[in-house]
Amino acid sequence: MKCHSVSLKERPVICVFRGDAEDVSNLALLDQDALGPWPYTDRCTSMGNPMIHVFFSASAAGTFGQLLDTRGIDDRIAALSDHLDYGPISNNALAVRETWLNTHVPLDFGDCDWIGEDEDRFRRVVESDPDRLVWIAPASAAEQSGLYWYLSQFGGLGTTLALADYPLGRGWNGGPPLSLGELGIEPMAQLYDTCPRIPWDQSRFPEDRWGKLVAEDALLRVVLDGELQTAPEALFDHLLLARCRNEWTKWHRVIGDVMGDIWQTGQTADSTLLLWRLRDLIARGVVACDGEAPLFGSSVSDAVKIRRVQ
DSSP, rough: OOOOBBSSSSOOOOOOSSSSOOGGGGGGGHHHHHHHHHHHTTGOSSSSOOOEEEEEEHHHHHHHHHHHHHTOOEEEEEEOOOTBBBOOOOOGGGGGGGHHHHHSSSSSSSSTTTTTHHHHHHHHHHTOOSOOEEEOOOOOOOHHHHHHHHHHHHHHOOOOOEEEEOTTTTTTTTSSOOGGOOOOOOHHHHHHHHEEEEETTTSSSOOTHHHHHHTOOEEEEEEEEEEEEEEEETTTTTHHHHHHHHSEHHHHEEEEEEEHHHHHTTTTOOHHHHHHHHHHHHHTSEESSSSSSSOOOOGGGGGGGEEEEE
């Protein structure tokens, strides 16, 4: 999990990077010194009055910002990237997730004390202008979760959506993108150019859906038959166990393989979600670990190996 927030002089752009990394073999490189400032943030700032593009994926926001930069478009970007498809949401306050995440998906480079602050920044940007366009890939549980949270906070009236629910470029298995974070600059440009801007549809994305999910008080949410639903927290555990060999294997390789297995089912799970489940399996003695349970972003943890307990 990587968090990186910036507040620009005139118009803040919120970028919180957590678990969007496609190449989990390089998780150890995801520290603030290695990443440095995001190159596109200043370029997305405008002195005028551009519209706001809302994302629920920091990776997608980054790619989109690069696209705007290449075209000389000065629109603003607000990206809320706390992946709300897993973890507690029972009291409908994002800041209380910090303690849970610090326990279940601990970072090597600090605590998750950024969530409440970045929620506040996100709100300030979004509320600064009603001219907003919300981008999501409906196949993504994280992005649908973000959308429903957004609707619960800001309402759906007047909301305009851009839905990536059709194939872009080569895509995964020739279908629609499983998340906007997977898009490179070319498919993102195709999305920007071809995606219809449609008014929010209450029948497809009910405004009260988030409240119902909060009431269900589950730790995992997935997309089934196009709808965001609660699911047992151990839903993906069998895939992790299937990839855990009898011989010692680096933990991030197992997670990378399982991410691919989940994509094959038409769903998505980011590396931090799977790290939560792996650490739980280790704690329960189902999976053995040759050192301390892995941390996200740790060069030491990068060498940790795991195997299935016989």
